[in-house]
Amino acid sequence: MSFLPFAIAIWIFLVGLYGVVTSHHLVHLVICLSVVQSSTYLLLLGIGYRTNGAASIFVDIPPNTKAVDPVVKALTLTDVVVGAAVTALLLALAVQAQKRFGTLDPDELDPLRD
Amino acid sequence: MEKLAPLAVAGPFLIAALFAISMPLSRRRDDIVSIVTASAGVVFVGAMLIDVLSRDVPVVTWVGGWQPRAGVALGISMAFDPLSTSLALLAAVLVCAAFLFAWRYFETPGPIFHALMLVFGGAMAGFCLSGDLFNLFVFFELMSVTAYALTAYRSEESGPLQGALTFAVSNTVGAVFILFGIALLYARTGALNLAQIGVALAHGHADGLVVGAFAFLCIGFMVKAAVVPFHFWLADAYAVAPTPACVIFSGVMSDLGIYAIARVYWTMFDGPFHAHLETLRLVFLLFGGVTALWGAVLCLAQHHLKRLLAFVTISQIGMALIGVGLFSTEGIAAAALLIAADGLLRAGLFVAIGAVIHRTGSVNELRLYRLGRQVPRPLAAIFFAGALGLAGPPFLGAFSGKRVLEHAAIDVGHGWIIVVFVVAAILTAAAVLRAGGRVFLGWGEPAEDDPIPFGRPTGSEVERDDDEAEAETTGAPDTTPPVMIATAGALVAGGLAISLFPALVDKTLDAAARFTDRAAYAAVVLHGAKLPLPDTPNLGVDALAILFGLLSVGGAVGIALAVLSPRHRVRGLVPLRLRGPLRGTYWAVRRLHSGQAGDYVTWLSVGAATFGVLLAAATR
Numbered sequence: 001m002s003f004l005p006f007a008i009a010i011w012i013f014l015v016g017l018y019g020v021v022t023s024h025h026l027v028h029l030v031i032c033l034s035v036v037q038s039s040t041y042l043l044l045l046g047i048g049y050r051t052n053g054a055a056s057i058f059v060d061i062p063p064n065t066k067a068v069d070p071v072v073k074a075l076t077l078t079d080v081v082v083g084a085a086v087t088a089l090l091l092a093l094a095v096q097a098q099k100r101f102g103t104l105d106p107d108e109l110d111p112l113r114d
Numbered sequence: 115m116e117k118l119a120p121l122a123v124a125g126p127f128l129i130a131a132l133f134a135i136s137m138p139l140s141r142r143r144d145d146i147v148s149i150v151t152a153s154a155g156v157v158f159v160g161a162m163l164i165d166v167l168s169r170d171v172p173v174v175t176w177v178g179g180w181q182p183r184a185g186v187a188l189g190i191s192m193a194f195d196p197l198s199t200s201l202a203l204l205a206a207v208l209v210c211a212a213f214l215f216a217w218r219y220f221e222t223p224g225p226i227f228h229a230l231m232l233v234f235g236g237a238m239a240g241f242c243l244s245g246d247l248f249n250l251f252v253f254f255e256l257m258s259v260t261a262y263a264l265t266a267y268r269s270e271e272s273g274p275l276q277g278a279l280t281f282a283v284s285n286t287v288g289a290v291f292i293l294f295g296i297a298l299l300y301a302r303t304g305a306l307n308l309a310q311i312g313v314a315l316a317h318g319h320a321d322g323l324v325v326g327a328f329a330f331l332c333i334g335f336m337v338k339a340a341v342v343p344f345h346f347w348l349a350d351a352y353a354v355a356p357t358p359a360c361v362i363f364s365g366v367m368s369d370l371g372i373y374a375i376a377r378v379y380w381t382m383f384d385g386p387f388h389a390h391l392e393t394l395r396l397v398f399l400l401f402g403g404v405t406a407l408w409g410a411v412l413c414l415a416q417h418h419l420k421r422l423l424a425f426v427t428i429s430q431i432g433m434a435l436i437g438v439g440l441f442s443t444e445g446i447a448a449a450a451l452l453i454a455a456d457g458l459l460r461a462g463l464f465v466a467i468g469a470v471i472h473r474t475g476s477v478n479e480l481r482l483y484r485l486g487r488q489v490p491r492p493l494a495a496i497f498f499a500g501a502l503g504l505a506g507p508p509f510l511g512a513f514s515g516k517r518v519l520e521h522a523a524i525d526v527g528h529g530w531i532i533v534v535f536v537v538a539a540i541l542t543a544a545a546v547l548r549a550g551g552r553v554f555l556g557w558g559e560p561a562e563d564d565p566i567p568f569g570r571p572t573g574s575e576v577e578r579d580d581d582e583a584e585a586e587t588t589g590a591p592d593t594t595p596p597v598m599i600a601t602a603g604a605l606v607a608g609g610l611a612i613s614l615f616p617a618l619v620d621k622t623l624d625a626a627a628r629f630t631d632r633a634a635y636a637a638v639v640l641h642g643a644k645l646p647l648p649d650t651p652n653l654g655v656d657a658l659a660i661l662f663g664l665l666s667v668g669g670a671v672g673i674a675l676a677v678l679s680p681r682h683r684v685r686g687l688v689p690l691r692l693r694g695p696l697r698g699t700y701w702a703v704r705r706l707h708s709g710q711a712g713d714y715v716t717w718l719s720v721g722a723a724t725f726g727v728l729l730a731a732a733t734r
Binding site: 013017020021022023026029033036037039040043044047071072075078079082085086089090092093096097100101106107109 | 248252255259262263266269270271272275276278279282283286287289290293294296297300301306709710711712713715716719
């Protein structure tokens, strides 16, 4: 099992985080957040990977065949759904910002600075 | 009863789904259905709690009947132990209170509001009761996403939009941390059940992967709990969320993060980390102490009433984290008592402030000067009772929790932390009392008065008028609905009553002993076996606790009166030489709360790195 998927997962996480921190555009911000989230997909799938393992669909393969871990796939799928919900909600907020205030720059949203 | 247990989570979801697919018929029907559902939730979880207490052993149910075989769990378990069920009950009570309050509060809440609140309530129950690490994460996310949507409920204004954005971005990054932790644990143990992971880790030592997994999980939960420096989103979100949602956010949602840290530690990490408890305590006491003081100092400086209560929340989260961070049975009991008492009191204060907003259409303490006199007298009395309860006078409010916390701190040799939470309690209660004095009694001076004893920097921007509350309600009606007063009164009375019964302290200590016994938890979850409870000491009330209680109340009232006194006696107390640097620091701290998601994530990363390094050092 190579270390490469984990290194790339960390890289994607850091790149996405850098994007979130430096973003000045709401849509860009939301996409960067999706990038951060997608690092977990790679991490999970990397953990469940077995070299030369079959796909974990036990219909037409013998029961004891070496296969990749199906649990992490289920986790990844759940995470994709969660990520989609968050992205959709945040994009809806971005649409509101554009509609009501004509800007997608979070700096111009005039926050409640107390 | 056991078979029906998942209904505590699924019930609200089903009703919420009905709301989502049905056409809005009438406002009245929506309100009645949601209040009935929420009350049924309270009754159901309450019945579960009585059942659990009578059995003296946690009730474990396996969703879909996937029981463990030979101690290997593949199914998903829900664990009803006394503490987790009590927390779920607190959540259910607050959801019910929020619906009662919202009944007369909103002008036009769409059915979506009711659906969101019900999903939120169900997710909180699931989060408390889950015995499975990944389900914990799923309910965490469900809870978070509905909370973002509730915060952005009035998304036509800039405040809620911006608050929901920072809330969502910070918490999503926190959730990614949690998932990283889960992935590492799964990689090591091949299990997702808390008890199963605990068994697998029990005989290993605290190596890099285990420490990393614990750090990731804690960071994610600390973002939700709003521990400094992960807290920035909280003040922005709670200040702008609709008040009924704030009742739940502040009353219980933040505390769930603290609960989760305790849960994952005592079910999974107690084995490998037990040898490092001494140093581990230092790390958590540092974060808890800083949070308690940071929130306390900043809440003194707020004029926006909801934002003020948001910082009160942060400060009290710090106190609860101190309790959990002592990593002892008494510490857990103290945190549980504090969470229950302070949670109910904060929720009651939010309802009281909501009633003021409902009546006057304003949320700014200075603008409300004397306007609070329009609201009925009982509401003012409830507000002051709640504020005093935060300080913990003997046998009321937060007193029991603080008493056990003092014992716990001295027990593990960290008595110094008592100073931190007494100071935090004094400052937070003083801030709330000051706001109450100005709003309800018309004490102090209007607008030009300054909560800061050393003034503003010359040429600083004038404080923005954050009066964003109008659109939420029906404007300024002539009467305050009795249901609001009753709700606030019931919540505050409940919070105060927690410390009235010394027997409750013993019960909580027993429950905490159950909570912190990893072997017994694993035995009941994986083998259905009952292990005997360890003996818990009975704590007597000592003079020290009463002294601290009186000191907190006296200090809080004193500071509040001093700030409200007409001649600015406080300002005279600060030496002239110190005013410049103090003023500079104060404004620098305040500017940190910039309202930009990017800045908050930067602080989150800094905090995560600091926490990770400290944890690694502590477990070497």
